[in-house]
Amino acid sequence: MPLCYASWLLSVPTIVQAQADLLILDLGRGASSATLDLIDELRRNKHTHVLPIIVNSTDERLLAQLAMSLHDLGCMTLAKPFELDDFFSSIQTCLDSGSQT
Secondary structure (H helix, E strand, O other): OOOOOOOHHHOOHHHHHHOOOOOEEOOOOOOHHHHHHHHHHHHOOOOOOOOOEEEEEHHHHHHHHHHHHHHHHHEEEOOOOOOOHHHHHHHHHHHHHOOOO
16 A cells, blocks of 8 residues: 655654555655655664665755765655656666665
């Protein structure tokens, strides 16, 4: 069953309980610190440390600024707007390779 939460409502226990196969985070304006903190916490959790994560945003400049940190945390990034084929390809890549993309 798909779960949809605003990023500020997400917590590691919620994600663990959902037993997610993939996490897609929308990086809203001003949410970069909280998002990086959440991802860092997920990477330190034994249940979610290899969870594939895609971070997307309409703010390409912000994605570029965070690219190295997100890559170091094992996340894939995707700028909006994106083609559905690119979105589905990103999902498949993440699921095929685990968290390290």
